[in-house]
Amino acid sequence: MSRLSRRLFVAAGLAAPALITARSVRASTEVDVELVLAVDVSRSVDTEEMEMQMRGYAEAFRDPRLAEGIAGGPLGAIAVTLFVWSDWNIQHTLVPWMRLDGPASCEGFARALDGASRETYLYTSISGAMDYAAKQFGQRFEGLRRVIDISGDGVNNSGRPLAPARTETLEQGVVINGLAVLDRTPQPSALLAGLPPVDEYYRDEVIGGPGAFLMVAEGYESFAGAVRRKIIREIAAVPAPGPLVEREFA
Template sequence: MRVLLSAFASFWAGPLVACDLALVLAVDVSGSVDAGEYRIQMDGLATALRDPVISEALVRAQAKLMLLQWTGASRQRITIPWTVIDSFEAADAYADAVQSDPRIWRNFSTAIGEALEISMASFDDVPECKRYLIDVSGDGSSNEGIEPTELHAELRARGITVNAIAIEESEPELTAYFYENVIVGDGAFVVSASGFLDYPERIRRKLLREVTEQTSDLPGQIRDHRDDVLITLTSSPHAK
């Protein structure tokens, strides 16, 4: 499928942009996430990044990706720094790095605000990108550190969008909490997973939406035959 997508893309694609998208992948490693659930997250995220439609869009966007492991206050770390996805080989290598990324913390609280703050500051290192997105995965509401809503004004001012995937394993109202307190920016959205076993498919669909439907200034279309979805690569209707 990747070969077909590449051939199709080469027919209509114009020159690649310098960097259409800077994307922070912020992964929850707080105490509520056990070893098996951490592995589901990282394997699911890696599999999503290898998806031929997603990787095609990332390469076309010359996207830059960064992975942040986050938990309690003062315990967030960039474990995979900014990496440009300028080829399928780079996309595969990044997915491999995600899948093998060792867990840093295990037994701490949930500080979503600090995760957003560190992610926001990291964009200073990629000023050339056109669109800035933080992709937060979490299974609990923030219970330590800065309140996420305290950062919303600055995030909006900087043109940064925050989307989220709410893993409702132990908090059935987490989607509503993320909607009210975490996501921000034009077109921001929350994807719900009823539990960690749902995470791989949910994160694939989430990334599919983020890096294809919302990718700016990249005209053309790719069809995802598994979901029978025609994905249109156009300027985001919510672009600022």
């Protein structure tokens, strides 16, 4: 090995620990909760309903009670990201991870939602959404709790079976909560197929983990109120024991 090669080798060896340390610091920013919001945009969600969903999430993050809830945590900060999902291979992150620690950052998240694209697709792959959501954790933050919040108005009909996806996600210590929307005008195909009511399906097949719960929006008109109540409960420093299923009416 030449003298120059030895110098480069030593320099690389000295730089590597610093690089690893820097990456570790970036990846280990602690927050009270890492919250992944997974929003259904399958064909059962029309343009108006998609807008109701996005507006509902934006309104939730503008609610002063949400900022107060964040401030009450041990670290006083949470990390949130939002993606939309449909078919087994369609998951699009609309708002990347953001650290929220007060009204200003919550407003920033709400504005990001205001400006996010509105898109709808075809099928409903809750299993694909779970798989994608589980991979989002630990990228930039390290939460004392990790929560996936899946909202939707239909059952899994695309991609792999839901049960193994759910099991694998829960084995990572992730809590899965649900927000089931009861569509006032369900698709005729759903009625003919004899599918279970969406709220029962989410309760029995989707949610799981310590303290998991289901919020039911009785129609998209009640979506905004359901989202507010749900996220405030999810970010509580010590989530109080509550009902397994809560309902929001317009």
